[in-house]
Amino acid sequence: MRSPLIPEMATQEVQLNETLAHLKSESESLKSKLEEERAKLHDVELHQVAEKVEGLGQFVMKTRRTLKGHGNKVLCMDWCKDKRRIVSSSQDGKVIVWDAFTTNKEHAVTMPCTWVMACAYAPSGCAVACGGLDNKCSVYPLSLDKNENLAAKKKSVAMHTNYLSACSFTNSDMQILTSSGDGTCALWDVESGQLLQSFHGHAADVLCLDLAPSETGNTFVSGGCDKKANVWDMRSGQCIQSFETHESDINSVRYYPSGDAFASGSDDATCRLYDLRADREVAIYSKESIIFGVSSVDFSLSGRLLFGGYNDYTINVWDVLKGTRVSILFGHENRVSTLRVSPDGTAFSTGSWDHTLRIWA
């Protein structure tokens, strides 16, 4: 219908178009104002400030344990607060709990779906959460009786309309935060399965999330296929800061231990550091020779080192302050898909498409 039959409708449409055009130009000018304000405070680079800091010596880090048992690609892993247990999930549909000291398997659950892309350990150490292509996040209480069928006690907590990409318990076993291919994040009550808050703002799949260290307050950061990293207020559901400097999907986000910054890893083969109080990107960790995407990042305990797991099977270790690479670690025989530093910083674990997990120290 090109021309409305009723004159009032024509006027209304013109008004709507005018308002839309006005809003569009307002948003464009707000975006440039935002960039201007951020640029005003960009008085120096992080690596310049760090020039006087002593450089790091040679690192001797190697595989100390190899965890074998998954039948297909390892997609995700998480440490227990006891600093020795690990939960991992795989494309084969299995979720395994390991004792990383002894490499023994303590529990195994078979999920009803393949591609279990997300798993997390509960703060109490008494349960694990996982999910993936089933679009759900389920919680399994861990039984001391190794013969007990864990699947029987399974509790379905989260329901998304697309795959579950990441999950994390908050400070307690009672709440879980999830991110999904449906473009949203959500906070759930574990006991009732009730949706407590949802987070809308990403324009495409959300691939990762990380909760701010508890001292910093109720925020979390998420990264997605829209190349954006968003910082959210958990109580209000509001996006409070947004960063869009990556050139491709953001596969991993992790807070700096002080909570004042976060790192991201992307398919654009770079890791970046964003400072929350300066409200901008403050470092890029990249090399011309590194052309494969980063799947996962994590900081060492002091925040000085950034570990990145890459799709070219390697782990690159970066000096966060100086921006230089300090080490490259080999060992996995396929993509590194997940990487986490242990709770007390004595080791870090990686999971790979080569079906294994490795503990490095």
Added chain:
Amino acid sequence: MTSTSTLSSMRRLVEQLKLEASVERIKVSQAAAELQQYCLQNAGKDALLVGVPTGSNPFREPRSCSIGQDVVLVLGLDLGLD
């Protein structure tokens, strides 16, 4: 015909941008100095950075002689306990 949902999502975008523009910011020099200070203050505790005295990193020990619990688990298997 322009849909009203486009209009409401544009309004939300403008409100969101106003919120983001109003964030209080500090200079990069100050932010960077504080990140650096945190690193240096905590460097001593960072085992992956400085290493720890031999014997106190459980992962650096070979697993066969690590802990008594390992022995208990092995005995459990040997006795056919289920």
